[in-house]
Structure formats: structure tokens, C-alpha cells
Amino acid sequence: MESLLNVDGFMFAAVVTLVLKLAFVVVFFFTVPLGVGYMEHKGLAHMQDRLGPMEAGPHGTLQLVADGIKFLQKEDIVPAAADPWVYKLAPAVAMLPAMFILVTIPFGPGLFSENLDAGIFFALAVSSISVIGVLMGAWSSANKFSLMGGLRAAAQLIAYELPLVLGAAAVVLQAGSLSLVDIVETQADFELFGVIPMWYFVPHIVGLALFYIASLAELNRPPFDMPIADSELIFGHMTEYTGLRYAFFMLTEYAGMVVLSALAVILFLGGWYPWPGFDFAIVPFGVAGAAVVGFAATIGKILVLTFVMIWLRATFPRLREDQLQRMSWLVMIPLALLNIVVVAIAKVVA
């Protein structure tokens, strides 16, 4: 499948294509995570019997814009003992990978920047770079809370990288492709027992659970937020950060929620298909109509998944560090390996 953002037939078409693709990624990166942030503000508030932001804009819709303006005005403090270059670079190193992943993620039929053959591999590999930004910030802050938070983050990301990758690998095994677009297309053709059109989340329910829990841990989201446990570590690797650099770290978290939810949607929940067995031929206005419907379906599913992340945050208390490690190494990784074995056998037998 070709990207809709590819244009040709006139001079500088390649440049226009490049600008379009970059604009798509950047605009998406700076808008949808804000929507998710607003949802977290309001959802979390109502789950705690509060109203949340109500003053900035109707029902507080502009709260994050106001926050952004506030962050812009704040002093950019670099601690005296900090390693200034590493310290200043860390938020960008943490944030950019989330933007890079967006390049490969399809949000609708033809609505993606690049259809990489190694799409899921690229996405998961790039997402692992974020931890380097976290470690850079933690080490260079010259603050013991930051350092301990950074070490926890590193241990956590190593522990949960495996269930995340293994959960995705089982889907790759079944789809027979690493390309995210191909995975969505083969998923649309998948039929349960050869009759009922169904997405991969039914045969891969274990994989989905592993992938989702692991992505929560990857993002340091509660109940896996030991690296930034405020009662123990103040704010982990972000303790010393202020202003825009701090805002970048926060944006990383929300963009990460969107990106990993998008990956879960593509791998397990049928990507841009509104329901299993949906035929895009019935959508009017041809390619454009299909893109709109597909985009709406993808965003809708992403928002549902991010809502569940918020829901879990409001419900469950933080795990202890040893509980977290034990859960990954003793439960999730063996389960993920078993899942792959079962899927492989089923793939060969069926």
C-alpha cells in the first residue's frame, strides 16, 4: 500500500511529500497527546469525585495550553553540580523516539508516512532509546533521587522490554510480516475457525495483556511508576528539571501512551478497521472517505486504550520495586515465551 502523502507529477514533488509527511508526524505529535493529557486530567478527576480543570476554556479544555505557556515562562534551571550538556540534551533524547515511531504507524488506509518492511521492529527498537534519555537526565542531574529513579527506570525498562517484544513477536509470527500496514491487512483477513472474521486479540489475548501491561511499565505509568515514585524519590529523573525541559519529559509520557496504544491497536485490535469484517468498499468518496473512517476508528481505539491506562492509574496503588521485578521475570516473561510456542505450533498445525 502506498502512502496518501506521496505526491508526484510536478516539480519538487519529493520535497512536498517530505514536508507533508513531517507535518503529519509533528502535528499529530503535538496535538493528540494533549488530548490524551486532557482526558487524563478530567478522567482522573471524575474517578476521584472531582471536576478537574474547569477555568481555562470551556470545561478546562485549554488547560494544557495554559500549562504550556506557563512552562515557557519558567526559568530554565541547571543545577550547579550537573553535567550541563547531558542534562540539557536528555529531554530531547527521551522525547524524539516517540516522534520517530509515529513515522511508521498507520492511522488509516494510506494514512502513514512510511511503510517500513521492518515496521514493528523499528518501532520497538526506537522506543527503547527513550530510556537513554531518562538515564542521561538521571545521571547528569547530580541528585541522588534522580539517580535512584534513573536506575529503577533502567531496571524496569530492561525487565519489561522482553514481554513487550515477545507479545508483539507472537503477532508477527502469525501475520508473517514485520510491516505494520501488512499486519493490519492480514489481520482483516483473519477468520476465527475459518468462518468468523475476528482480530488478533482473540487468539492473542495473553499477548495483548502482556503487551499492554508491559507498555504501562515502559511508560512508568502507575501502578508501575516506581522510577518517579513521589513519596520516595520526589520525581525520579525529572526532579531537577523545570520549565520547557520538564514539559518535554511530560509530553514524552503522553506521546508514549498514544504511540504504544497505537501499536497495541495495530497488532491486536484491527488497526483502522471499525469492526471485524468491515469492507472499506462501502465507504463513499473513495480513498479520502476510507482514510477519514480509518483515522476515526484508529483514534477511537487509541483513546479507549489510553482511557484504560488512566483508569488503571486511578484504581491501583503503586507496586513495590521487588514486586515489579518478580512480576516481570517470574510471570510475564515465561508466559510470553509460552505464548510464542503455542502460537508457533498453531501456525504450523493450522
Next chain:
Amino acid sequence: MPSLPIPTVPKIGLLKGLGVTLKTMLSPATTQRYPHVKPDLPPRTRGVIALMEENCTVCMLCARECPDWCIYIDSHKEVVAPKDGGRARTRNLLDRFAIDFALCMYCGICVEVCPFDALFWSPEFEYSTYSLRELTHEKEQLRVWMDTVPAPPELDVGAEDPKEIADGLVAALKAAEQAAAAAAPAASVSAAPTSGAALGSAGEAGPAPAGVIQDDIHVEAQVDQKVFDELVAGGASERVARAKAKAAYVRAEKARIRGERAGASPPAGGDPDGREGGA
């Protein structure tokens, strides 16, 4: 090597927890949008302390009882010239009465301890300021708060009158009875039915002291010049003579009205108002 404990299996409680948060989210939030929606406070909320300056005698009880000494009182003495002989009296005049609400802990002891009902609780609470100094409210501001003090609660149906009112009523009745008895013993017979009407207008709640004849005739006091002259000639002081002359005038006037009423119509048809004496 210590053996690792077996991980516990997640149980149904996890889902129950999710149910609790979802239910809370779908039910309306309890948040009150304060600056937009005023809080629904009980009417006797202890918001701020108000001062009724006229009632203050500068006894300083409030300032002395205040646990954190947040009440400032300044006053001076004023000599009141005697009206008719006697010695000159002094009274305290309030110069300054201020409450520092930055110190006040809203215990209400000053309101409790005030013997003259000069301090009151008001439910107003929106007086935050940008500086500590502005939290010291002077007596002008405390007077403004006085306007926000809610009226005292209604008495229960059938309750006794407040002591001040009951005492005043009894005293007035006694005086009227004595006056009537002294002025016209015969007329006191006709006073009984009118007392019933007076009771009714005073309110069924008011308990009538037994044996006290109620007086509903109002007479504007005037000095009876003849009695006055006689008393002065008899050697009484002017002040005493004026008081006695006034009392004599009222007695005579009331007796005259009662006589008129008893003569003009039967007692039951008597004018229940009985206010013609004032004309």
C-alpha cells in the same frame, strides 16, 4: 540463596477496584465550584465577628478572655452632667475596637463572654486580603459585618418569652395595676374583660401572670400643673413634684377613659385597642 516467594495470583478484587473508580466517574462529582457557586453554609456559620458598638460598655471582658489576644480596645471616660441635681456620672466611650483576624482562631469565646450582646457571629467569610495588616478589622468594618448577622432564631411555638421581655411585661402590668387601683377602685371591674383582648394581641404564647390586671390604655404623660404647684408649695423638690404630677395626670386620665368606656357600652363591646388615650 533465599527462595523466591511464589507470586500471588491476581484475584477478583482488582476488577472490583476498577468497578469502584468507574462508578465514581459516572456519578456526579461533589466539587463545589466555589467562586461561581457560593457554598451552602449553615446560617450560624462562624465566618467573622461583628460588633454592635452601641451595646459595648468597654468592660474589656472580650479582650481579656481572648486566648490569642487579638482584640484591641481603646476608650476614654466621659463625664455626664447631672440633669436634676445629684453627682456627675462617668461613662466609657469607645475609641477603638479592632479584631485582628490574622490572629483570631475563631473560638468564639469573646462572643460567649460579652455580657451586653455587643459581639455576634456573622456567616460572612470572604474577607481575604493581600496583606496581613488589612486583616485587622476596625470598628467601622465590624459595624459593616453587623448588618450581615442573621436575626435570632424564632422561638418554638409555646415557648416562654425571652426573660427581658417577660420581666418588662410583668413590671408594666404591676405598675398599671397599682395605678388603676389607686386611681379608680370601681373602674378595675371593667378592666378585666379588656385584659383578655390585650392578652390576645400580645400573642397566645405569652403566659399571663395570674392576678395581674393588664392595662391597655396608653396615656401620654403630662405634668398636672395643679398637683405640681401644690406639691412645690408643700416643700417638695421640683424633680419629685414633676414626677408625681405626671403620675397623677396619667392616673386621672386613665380613670376618666375607663369610666367613659364602662358607661358608653357593655364591657364586651369595649374598644379592644383602647388607644384613644393617646389622642
